[in-house]
Amino acid sequence: MSETIRKLSEEDFHFFKAMDTGIEDDYVERIFNRLTSGTHHLYGMFHDGQMICMGGYTIFADSYAMLGRLRSDRRYRGKNNATKLIASVMDQAFQEPGIKWVGANTQEDNIPARRVLEKLGLPAHTPKHGAVTKDTAVLETGGAKWRKIESLQRKKDWLEEVYMEKSAVFPYEVYYSFPASEELFQEEKVKDWSFYENEAGTRVLLTKKDQKKHHYLHAVYPWDDLAEQKGLWETIKADYEKLAREKEQEDEEETYIWMDLTKTQAAALPAGHEFKLPSPWILHGAFKEDWQKGRVGGKQLQLYSK
Known part of the structure; x- marks a missing residue:
């Protein structure tokens, strides 16, 4: 069995459609092609050729990357896949030219998403x-x-x-x-x-x-x-x-x-x-210096998991 993470293109739409996310009328389905081009980037985690979770980021003002569009196949949840994917996506975002800050915005009552961001070591700002x-x-x-x-x-x-x-x-x-x-x-x-x-x-x-x-x-x-x-x-x-x-x-x-x-x-x-x-929405995020010093992202996730 193999597990890989790679960038998605509009040709990967069928992999998204095959996921069992439990989300009815998902807006991502309607704009999938847009989310794989321009300032938008999507990545998928694959298990034996099947996409089991997806996430990405959008670039704003040439300097900020906002993580999002996290979707997981319900048949593969509970194995830390989403956290590992977002950690990888964050690393990719910080390597984009000019990016100085990477973060995510999630609602206060979305406990699973907040848990992912906590594992990545992303500090939270005042809820709004x-x-x-x-x-x-x-x-x-x-x-x-x-x-x-x-x-x-x-x-x-x-x-x-x-x-x-x-x-x-x-x-x-x-x-x-x-x-x-x-x-x-x-x-x-x-x-x-x-x-x-x-x-x-x-x-x-x-x-x-x-x-x-x-x-x-x-x-x-x-x-x-x-x-x-x-x-x-x-x-x-x-x-x-x-x-x-x-x-x-x-x-x-x-x-x-x-x-x-x-x-x-x-x-x-x-x-x-x-x-x-x-x-309320809670903004989480960190500057590139924090990522370079291993305070957030994949390295922080390894420390958290021990």
């Missing part, structure tokens, strides 16, 4: 809800909308103060957050994002457009007083309604507001709010 709504009425105060920042330098100053100086996690896309760095804040991206300041110039709101099947106004606000700032939700609502009108004319997909909320922020929402708060 991927909170979604269409209705902000309960949060609105009647305050004036915040003033829009037009200066590119002022936008950069805010990113430096709020994220770079604190080495904070930045919500780069819906579902995908990363430790802040200059690579995340490339000038063309920052120009395309909308920034708003409150009247006192002590708070900043960032909004940007995203699509993950549905359309989203991704609103980024890093403070806990999100239910106290006058005009904050009026500003978010105005951008959301503008985006919703645009997308209504283009296609049939729905449009939502998405915010990455810590448990403290979620608890501060007033009674009657319309946000859906699924199980």
Whole structure:
């Protein structure tokens, strides 16, 4: 009997289809060809010619690799296969040119996935809800909308103060957050994002457009007083309604507001709010230096298993 791990191509789709994952209507099936090209990479573990688990990574901002798409055949579970595969995939990701950080995002109630990441020695960041709504009425105060920042330098100053100086996690896309760095804040991206300041110039709101099947106004606000700032939700609502009108004319997909909320922020929402708060997502990850020194990845897995 033999066990091998190799990179997958779109020609390997039949191996994926033969797996018994227990997942109904798996989105991976619909986009398998895309997940094996461009910035997406998939790997499979094979046992006597049959694929028994699969996983991969996607590259963001040329410097970050996010692990994911872990699928296991139920007939082969319980043998540490998924952990061994993800350890190998992580090693491959760290060897990509320019990659400085590798991590994974999993929901708090996904205990098996968290166990895998624990075995690999990947530290965890603060859990955050991927909170979604269409209705902000309960949060609105009647305050004036915040003033829009037009200066590119002022936008950069805010990113430096709020994220770079604190080495904070930045919500780069819906579902995908990363430790802040200059690579995340490339000038063309920052120009395309909308920034708003409150009247006192002590708070900043960032909004940007995203699509993950549905359309989203991704609103980024890093403070806990999100239910106290006058005009904050009026500003978010105005951008959301503008985006919703645009997308209504283009296609049939729905449009939502998405915010990455810590448990403290979620608890501060007033009674009657319309946000859906699924199980929080926990970001795990490490920098290349940690991997090079054997603190994470395959070497860490060997230490864990002893």
